Structure formats: structure tokens, C-alpha cells
Amino acid sequence: MASKFQAPRGTFDVLPAQSRARARLQAIATGIFQRAGYETIQTPSFEDTDLFERGVGKSTDIVRKEMFTFEDKGERSLTLRPEGTAPICRAYLEHGMHKLAQPVKLSYVGPFFRHERPQAGRYRQFHQLGIEAIGTASPLADAEVIMLLSDLLGELGVPGVVLRLGSLGSLDARAAYLEELKAHLHRHEGDLTADVRERIDINPLRAFDSDDDGVQGVMASAPTMLESLSDEDAEHFAEVRALLDAAGIGYELDPTLVRGIDYYTRTIFSFVCDTLGAQSEIGGGGRYDGLIEQLGGPATPAVGWAAGIERILLALDEEEPALGRDAFVAIADPEQRGRAMALVTELRNAGFSAEMDLGGRGLKGQLKHADRIGAARVLILEADGSAQLRDMTSGEQRAADTGNLLGEMTGGEA
Numbered sequence: 001m002a003s004k005f006q007a008p009r010g011t012f013d014v015l016p017a018q019s020r021a022r023a024r025l026q027a028i029a030t031g032i033f034q035r036a037g038y039e040t041i042q043t044p045s046f047e048d049t050d051l052f053e054r055g056v057g058k059s060t061d062i063v064r065k066e067m068f069t070f071e072d073k074g075e076r077s078l079t080l081r082p083e084g085t086a087p088i089c090r091a092y093l094e095h096g097m098h099k100l101a102q103p104v105k106l107s108y109v110g111p112f113f114r115h116e117r118p119q120a121g122r123y124r125q126f127h128q129l130g131i132e133a134i135g136t137a138s139p140l141a142d143a144e145v146i147m148l149l150s151d152l153l154g155e156l157g158v159p160g161v162v163l164r165l166g167s168l169g170s171l172d173a174r175a176a177y178l179e180e181l182k183a184h185l186h187r188h189e190g191d192l193t194a195d196v197r198e199r200i201d202i203n204p205l206r207a208f209d210s211d212d213d214g215v216q217g218v219m220a221s222a223p224t225m226l227e228s229l230s231d232e233d234a235e236h237f238a239e240v241r242a243l244l245d246a247a248g249i250g251y252e253l254d255p256t257l258v259r260g261i262d263y264y265t266r267t268i269f270s271f272v273c274d275t276l277g278a279q280s281e282i283g284g285g286g287r288y289d290g291l292i293e294q295l296g297g298p299a300t301p302a303v304g305w306a307a308g309i310e311r312i313l314l315a316l317d318e319e320e321p322a323l324g325r326d327a328f329v330a331i332a333d334p335e336q337r338g339r340a341m342a343l344v345t346e347l348r349n350a351g352f353s354a355e356m357d358l359g360g361r362g363l364k365g366q367l368k369h370a371d372r373i374g375a376a377r378v379l380i381l382e383a384d385g386s387a388q389l390r391d392m393t394s395g396e397q398r399a400a401d402t403g404n405l406l407g408e409m410t411g412g413e414a
Helices: 016-035 049-057 061-066 085-094 139-156 171-187 194-198 204-209 213-219 231-246 309-316 334-349 363-372 402-410
Strands: 046-048 069-071 077-080 104-113 125-134 161-167 265-273 281-287 302-308 325-331 354-356 375-381 387-391 397-399
Touching: 016 104, 016 125, 016 139, 016 309, 046 049, 046 085, 049 061, 049 077, 049 085, 085 104, 085 125, 085 302, 125 139, 125 309, 139 161, 139 231, 139 265, 139 281, 139 302, 139 309, 161 231, 171 204, 204 213, 231 265, 265 302, 281 309, 302 309, 325 334, 325 363, 334 354, 334 375, 334 402, 363 375, 375 402
Parallel strands: 325 354, 325 375
Antiparallel strands: 046 077, 069 077, 104 125, 125 302, 161 265, 265 281, 281 302, 375 387, 387 397
16 A cells, blocks of 8 residues: 655665564674673764764765754754764763773664765665774774674675775874875866865865766875875784784775775775675774864774674675564464463463464464464364364374473473
8 A cells, every 4th residue: 555655765664574684684793792892882863963073074074965963942953973983982981981991892783864865875864883992002903893894794794895904194194194185186176076176175085085087087196195104103004904914804905095084093994895886885994093082082092893784785685584483373263362362472481482363364364374474383272172283394283282382382391
């Protein structure tokens, strides 16, 4: 039946078949995170707008073009969260997590919002999961978070994944490089798009992301950050690579790799999937050693990543099969409904998945429905009070004692 109402543009409904695939993904991720000591955190779906303007950066596309911002009834400016790291850093400061043993290792999953042009793998409401290790500058943390995302994609079986690795250097060391890059861009302004020209002096690194042919030609001869790393930054990056090598994680060095958020420093990385076309990144992140200080806290090094759930599922291009049921309780007489409910409850309380007919079907229809939902056994309650247990795989049927229902289900004594 059609309705005049539809999900808003750029959003979508998650139907049961897709929900099963999401549940599997999240269960695998939760297991990986917990084994590595990353505990779950949840932050609100909206935050003060200033958090993202200060943390993400006013010159970024996210802040300039993509945020859903509104005033509440108290005339406060609020924004639906477009990313997860700034809110987690806000929570880290607000709740005094700097007093805990460092690093504080956190994981999250939830919806995020950006006003983007909808297309496959890019939505206005989307879902991400991610991790953050806050309070350590060690290259070991960089390598660990990369390994955990690699483990997740590997266990899920995402095909055609490539890890691209780069470094933006520390904030102080990057300053001289940015002046060199700005000079290069100014020399070639005539070949740049208006958007790139506007941001030469506020965010020149974004020129590396342009897909314009003229801009790409200019950037082909541009200096790169990897060529300009300080000795300390180069040493950090070399150690990260050595740790990944030791763990057997392959990667491609990408001197042009940048991120769309201003807070990144030193190690950055992107996992891309060649089956996704233009929206090829399925997860990425890096180190953000200056973010908490930008938000008013003490200097606190940190590293993390986020991965798009929709993009991972798109790369997998599959749905989880329907979950079968352990049992279905069918009735030959409507007078048996109360007894059926009691038996279903007994089975569920014992840990079995069990259903009964809720649609008023006849016995034949109930058996068809039990087969449709993948019930392994059907307990048929006869009108005379007796019961039959049917194995839906073999078709064998025998008398059953409902007074020893759990024993009947397990084939032994209850």
C-alpha cells in the first residue's frame, strides 16, 4: 500500500533484512573493541554549534556547507552532530576523564548528519562506528587503532580493501610547509577553481582533494607534507610503519592524503574499497594531538577513526539470512490459545526462540507460516489436549509430553 509520505531526502529506513546485517557488523565490532579494551561511550545527537566550529574547523566543508544547525527555544545555536570525535573530546573534558589512567580508550556507534548531495554510500543521516585512544602520543596507539579497523574489515570479509597511509606532521612543523604550499597555489591561481582559490590562505591542503582536472595538474607538482616532515615527525611516522610491517598489515604510502577536518596531525590513514567507485572510503582517521587543547583543555595527544556502516554494507553487498526459530507452537483449536501462550513463554524463558500464531490462521496455515520463518520444530496442540512434535527438516512427527517440554526440545530429560 502506497503512502503520500516518504522518508526525507537523503535518509532511509532500515528494514529487518538490513537490520540483521547491521547487527552482525556491530556484534563483530563490539567483540574486537572489547578484547582490545575499548569501552562504549554515547554522546547526544546534537551539540553546541561552537563545538564543531572550533573543533572541526570553520574553513571545512562540513562547517561551511554541511551542518544541520538550528536555534532552540532559548535561542541557543545547536547542530546535529556531523562527526563523532569532537563530541567525545568534549565528554572527555566535561567528565574529568583526564584523571583516569591514560590512554582512555573509547568506542562508539550511532547516527550522524550532514547536508550532502545524496548518492550511493552518501546520505544526510548516516551511521558510523569508531574508536578513540585519548591521552597517548605513542606510535603504538596509531598502529593499534589501524590494526583494529583492519581486523574488523577482515573479519567481515570486505573485499578489495586498500590502506592508504600518510602524515600531516605536527602543527608547529606544518606551518612552514603550508606557507610553501600556499605560494605554489598562488603561482597557479589561474588554473584553480574558485572554491580552491577561496581557501588558499585558510585551508590549502584541501586542494589535494579536488577532482578538477586543472587543480589536479597544479597539485601534481605541488610540494608534499611527507617531503617536509620534521625529524621528530618523520621518526614517529617511520615507527608507525615499522609496527604495521611487523603486524603484517599492508599499506600504500600516499603523500597527497589529507582529511576533511582541520584537527588532524601526524599519522592519517584511509581504508578504501575499489568496488565502491567515487565514495570509496569506508573508514579512516588519524592523530589529533591539538583538538582537546582547542576545546579549552590541556594539551592531550589522541588518535582514532570512524567507519561508515552503510558503506561497509554496500561493499559487502549482502544481507544476513533470516534467523530461524527453535520452535513454533501451533493450535488445532482456538481454545488452546492460552495453553500455547504459556508453552511459548516457557520456551522463551529457557532460552529458546519460539513463536505462536498471532494472525488467526488455521492449522494448515500455521504450519506453512512455521516453515516460512524457519522453525526447526513445531509443537502441535490437538483439540483433545494431546500434543505432537514435528521435525520440520525430516518431517517426522511423534507424540510429545508438554509437561516435560524442555526435555522434548533437547531430546533428553529436562
